[in-house]
Amino acid sequence: MKQYQHPSPDQITLTGVLHALSDPVRLNYVQCLARELRECPCGAIPTPVAKSTMSHHLRVLREAGIVRVRTEGTQSLTSLRLEELEVKFPGVLQTVLKAANESPVIENS
Amino acid sequence: MKQYQHPSPDQITLTGVLHALSDPVRLNYVQCLARELRECPCGAIPTPVAKSTMSHHLRVLREAGIVRVRTEGTQSLTSLRLEELEVKFPGVLQTVLKAANESPVIENS
DNA sequence: TTTAATGTTCTATACTTATCGAACATAAAT
DNA sequence: ATTTATGTTCGATAAGTATAGAACATTAAA
DSSP, rough: OOOOOOOOOOGHHHHHHHHHHTTTHHHHHHHHHHHSSSSSSGGGGGOSOOOOHHHHHHHHHHHHTEEEEEEEETTEEEEEEHHHHHHTTHHHHHHHHHHHHHSSSSSSS | OOOOOOOOOOOOHHHHHHHTTTTTHHHHHHHHHHSSSEEEGGGOOOOSSSSSHHHHHHHHHHHHHHEEEEEEEEEEEEEOOOOHHHHTTTHHHHHHHHHHHSSSSOOOO
């Protein structure tokens, strides 16, 4: 049973969040997570990269404070830290997600 | 008289904007630009890096579509592309700037 | 107890990038 | 015509990072 380290709100930085969201693969993943309102196993979200690469991306998202990861059985369930991010950086994640939904993220860069 | 290339709104991508804003030096520069509501020569904004490094950062901001650069005499005047970005990605730049003003950008990471 | 499912870690690689100093370019001031 | 001010470009470097495959760890299912 793997234990994951999550940054506390104090440790979350704006540049860290922006950097984590600036990768197309990661932003797309976060977009999918936002559509589902529940926790998701990685496998439930289609990704264009290898398993190990996705593991890396999830680590970046987790260490930036964007997602919460929890282990259950063989799967690791991921969810957005929406409320905490809203308190820390009001509107940022929401507007980014809205913008991402309007214009494609994966296709054109 | 140097001529600068600016991306049209169509060419501006969300990930490109986020990436450009994810560097502390650049985000701090954009923050300063937002405070001044006029065009600024680079020199008017204090930066912690060398001249040539700043030139690189400004290029990144320009190519991401965040700033407009114009030459006048020996100085190059920079301003935010606020309206265009607001149309393309509503709220994104504004909320990021607001968040940047609340928590320090340069000091801690 | 194997086997399958799910994900992590390690190693390697290619690419990007933040940084600087030196040299250069241009325009204004002397 | 120098000199000064402002910024760009080039070359180099060190650090970061996105990618994948192979090996491993853990839990569930057969």
